[in-house]
Amino acid sequence: MNFEHIPNSMLAPNLASTDPLSLIMHKSAEIKQEKLFHTDEIYWNAEHYKLDHSHYFKALPPSIQQDILKSLNHKSLSLSYYIEKFGLNYGAKMVLGAESTEEKSLYALFSSDEVKHRMSLERFLQSDVIPNIDFHPMLRALDLCLNEGGKSSIIFTIQVVLEGFGLFHYGNLKESCQNEHLKNTFAAILKDEVLHHGMGVTLMQRMALDKETKKQVVEFTSVFVRALIQAEWVLHTLKEHSGGLTQEQEKKFKQDINWPQQIHLRIEKIKTLIAKVGFQGLVQELEEKNIFK
């Protein structure tokens, strides 16, 4: 079977909420089409984005601070929305690529979970989701893996590294969320994600990697690590709403929010995930290629 060139489903068009298919989808998933927020509600405040440590942010007028938080909240939700929506074609590709009944079944359940995650999060979108996948480098990395990856390299990058990292990321979103319904939604999503990640780890531990797969694993993992390191959307959002920062202000901002420490934490997390499936050599290879710098 040709396991390559599967397009992602992140930008699949949405039907109207009144379309019969949409109504059946909600009934089948047992998720109501309801909004669970009040106007202009902030789900994650300045502390979540470490902006409470920034002198620059704190000196901005309150209305601009509010706009920045709203924009960041919307980006955080949009990112989760697209990652969950990505699960549609990912699951489809993996069902076809799986051999055992159990593996095929697990991927069908996996897809169904990701659909429910997306639908649960949609209830908190205060405006239409960002209409492209270029606002966060992670989304292009997902597209690349699904489109070009062989089976083991995408299980490794998506289920071991990305979903493993996602547990940490969603855990943070849950902990600091100010909306009780959304907090519970993330708690429910996390229970499923633990299983998705666990399944990836189990599958990887059984696979022997050939030379070509190892090469692809190194390539994709490098793309993911770079995407995680390059994700400076807090700074970009601040720039968008405040009229821009000088180089000096940008440097000070990164010091204030302890940017090097944030990056260090992300890198350590990724290294732990890679080591979990016994790929010690991979960490070393990535270090030699200066991927973690």
Ligand SMILES: [Fe+2]
């Ligand atoms: Fe999910």
Ligand SMILES: [Fe+2]
């Ligand atoms: Fe998942």
